[in-house]
Amino acid sequence: MGSRSRPVADLSPLLGRATGQDGGAVAAGDPGAVRARFRERLAQWMFVAPAAAYLLLFFGYPIVKNVVMSFQRYTTTTFYTGAAPFVGTRNYSEILSSDLFPKALLTTVLFTAGSIAGQFVLGLALALFFRRRFPLGGVLRSLLLLPWLLPLIVSGTTWRWMLDPDTGVVNTALRGLHLSSSGIPWLTGTSPALLSVILINIWVGIPFNTAILYGGLQDIPPHLYEAAKLDGAGPLASFRHVTWPLLRPVVGVVLVLGVVYTLKVLDIILVVTGGGPAGATETIATRSYELSFQQFEFGRGAAMSNVLVVISLVFALVYLRANRRARNV
Structure with missing residues (x-):
């Protein structure tokens, strides 16, 4: 079957307008378009400028x-002579x-x-526990955040009073339960002092690990289980083949942030032990x-801080x- 050939109109100018090929030239020659684009760029930089100034002033300059x-x-x-x-x-x-x-x-x-291991294991266990729905679950999750919300000076002072070898409630309870006749030198012994500050830091860091890991667990689709x-x-x-592989990105964030934060912990150690006894709790x-x-x-x-x-x-x-x-493997 034959067909009659018809002349095809040249549609390239229309296609150029539709795709915006020649729109740039028109916009470039239009003073109004140029001013509009300049105002748009200026508005963008005005939004970025406060954050950039803050970072340069309070982070860049101190570093x-x-x-x-x-x-x-x-x-x-140096403060007097310069x-x-x-x-x-x-x-x-x-x-x-x-x-x-x-x-x-x-x-x-x-x-x-020690701090990261304790915080992560207990935080993951609590996150898995709170994933189940039960009465007052939301209230308990809210109360769990209290150690994280308290000022570290307050937490350190409270724990120092509790772990006092003579008048602390911990040793008093141990003596009352006949688990230790003389008590444990939590703050005066070299090994117990390091263990004490580790346990306190674990207590402080558990809410952060639980909150982040719980949020990661909520993103795992239930139909996979x-x-x-x-x-x-x-x-x-199910935990090995479903939960852990899908939770690994969140675990990475938690561990990296936890290590960076723990390396610079200062206030807890200064308040509880002051770096002693005999430098047993002195960190970098x-x-x-x-x-x-x-x-x-x-x-x-x-x-030392740069190290x-x-x-x-x-x-x-x-x-x-x-x-x-x-x-990638």
């Missing part, structure tokens, strides 16, 4: 100033070669590892505080890279 101070001999006389001689890497070499640094580093590792149950999977198998953070505000060696204190920042960044980068590789 740069701290780095500069770590290469200077910055003491109390002289802060450049000493290069001497501050770093002094703090790294000090006999106190290896002990503070080991205490920091033990404190961080129903399918796993139909396949014969029990609670452990408390050592930096001692150098800066007790010995007034601000340059060495800044160097802590580097440790935090290294851990975060290593963990995120390992987590990315695990997801």
Whole structure:
């Protein structure tokens, strides 16, 4: 069957207008369009400017100033004379070669590892528990946030009173239950003191872990558990093959934030033990505080705090890279 050929009109100008190919040229030559685009860009930058100024003023400047101070001999006389001689890497070499640094580093590792392990395990257990619906579940979840909402100075002072070896309620209860005749030196013994601050930090950090992990559990579709149950999977198998794989991104965020926060914990240790006894609870953070505000060696204190920042960044980068590789496998 034949067909009569008809001339086809050139539709390229129409297509160009429809797709906006020549609209840019028209808009570029239109002064009104140019002014409208300028006002739009200006409005965008006006929204960004306050946040950028805040970050530069309260984060950027202190970080740069701290780095500069770590290469200077910055003491109390600097505030009067303004002289802060450049000493290069001497501050770093002094703090790294000090006999106190290896002990503070080991205490920091033990404190961080113990705190993160306790917070995460108990937080995950509570998140799984609160996932079940039961009467007053919402009230209990709200009460669980109280340790996180209380000022750390208040929490530390309360725990110091409770763990006092002589008059604390903990040792009083242990003696009343005939579990210990003389009590436990929670704050005066080297090992018990470190264990005490770890337990207190676990108590403070459990609400954060529970809240974040509970939110992650809520995002897991229920039909996946129903399918796993139909396949014969029990609670452990469902957790291993359904809950844990889907919760891993949230777990990564919780662990990274928990480690970074725990590395810089200062107020709890200062209030409860003051870094003692015999430096048993002195971490890199408390050592930096001692150098800066007790010995007034601000340059060495800044160097110590920069070492802590580097440790935090290294851990975060290593963990995120390992987590990315695990997801790609």
